[in-house]
Amino acid sequence: MxxxxxxxxxxxxxxxxxxxxxxxxxxxxxxxxxxxxxxxxxxxxxxxxxxxxxxxxxxxxxxxxxxxxxxxxxxxxxxxxxxxxxxxxxxxxxxxxxxxxxxxxxxxxxxxxxxxxxxxxxxxxxxxxxxxxxxxxxxxxxxxxxxxxxNEDSKNYEQSKKEIDVQVEIAKDTSRYAYPAVLGIGVLISVFLFMLL
CATH class of the missing domain: 3.40.930.10 (Mannitol-specific EII; Chain A)
Structure with a gap:
């Protein structure tokens, strides 16, 4: 109600x-x-x-x-x-x-x-x-x-929005560390392949 x-x-x-x-x-x-x-x-x-x-x-x-x-x-x-x-x-x-x-x-x-x-x-x-x-x-x-x-819909919307915001923040944090790691591994592989040539 x-x-x-x-x-x-x-x-x-x-x-x-x-x-x-x-x-x-x-x-x-x-x-x-x-x-x-x-x-x-x-x-x-x-x-x-x-x-x-x-x-x-x-x-x-x-x-x-x-x-x-x-x-x-x-x-x-x-x-x-x-x-x-x-x-x-x-x-x-x-x-x-x-x-x-x-x-x-x-x-x-x-x-x-x-x-x-x-x-x-x-x-x-x-x-x-x-x-x-x-x-x-x-x-x-x-x-x-x-x-x-x-109503419950608006509460659910707000809750969903908060959950999405949290997931976005987690993704940002993950990418902050993952990108340099992936880049570093890529550079190492490139150097290793270059040395094999």
Whole structure:
């Protein structure tokens, strides 16, 4: 699943500033409502806050994923914020610093499948240091969307490119030593043949 399929530039906040996690949840809920993703903002907000009381939603790697399953959600979607300064969020081992907040909005009918797929995609991507650093360094919503739109093909291409670059370097190193050796052997053979004449 590509994350870009479930969000849009209008639902992404860069260099966001929040007083606390509740203000972050309210701001992202407002974004979803403003862009027509909810039929009832208050109903969805209550679902998110109820879920927050049930257990921690900070998952490590500076990531928090508050979420709500509600009939007020038209289709699976998320809004996200990249905060300017670390925000403390409830995690498994107490409060932990968060820099990325993804608010997932899921209709009950897709609570199992889509919800788990998005969570799995998010966590597997954000475990990768390169991806996380690129995301945190993004200076525009377009950059973020471009990263969200990345797929395995582009990763495989980059990996293949790196492997080819390494092979080229090895070939250069080999030729640096092989050429003089072959040339030296050629000269010796020529001298030997010349002496036979």
């Amino acid at each position: 590509k994350l870009a399929q479930l969000t849009s530039p209008d639902l992404i906040l860069i260099d966001a500033v929040f007083d606390d996690r509740l203000s972050a949840i309210h701001a992202l809920t407002d974004k979803l409502d403003l862009h027509g993703k909810l039929t009832n903002k208050q109903e969805f907000l209550e679902a998110v806050l109820t879920r927050e009381e049930e257990g921690p939603t900070a998952l490590g790697e500076y990531l928090a994923v508050p979420h709500g399953k509600s009939e007020a959600v038209k289709a699976p979607v998320f809004a996200c914020a990249f905060v300017k300064e670390e925000l403390m969020w409830t995690g498994l081992d107490g409060d932990e610093p968060v820099k990325m907040i993804f608010l997932l909005a899921i209709p009950p009918a897709e609570a199992g499948s889509t919800h788990m797929e998005v969570l799995t995609t998010l966590t597997s991507l954000l475990v990768e240091d390169d991806f996380r650093e690129q995301l945190l360094a993004a200076s525009s919503t377009q950059e973020v969307m471009s990263l969200f739109d990345g």
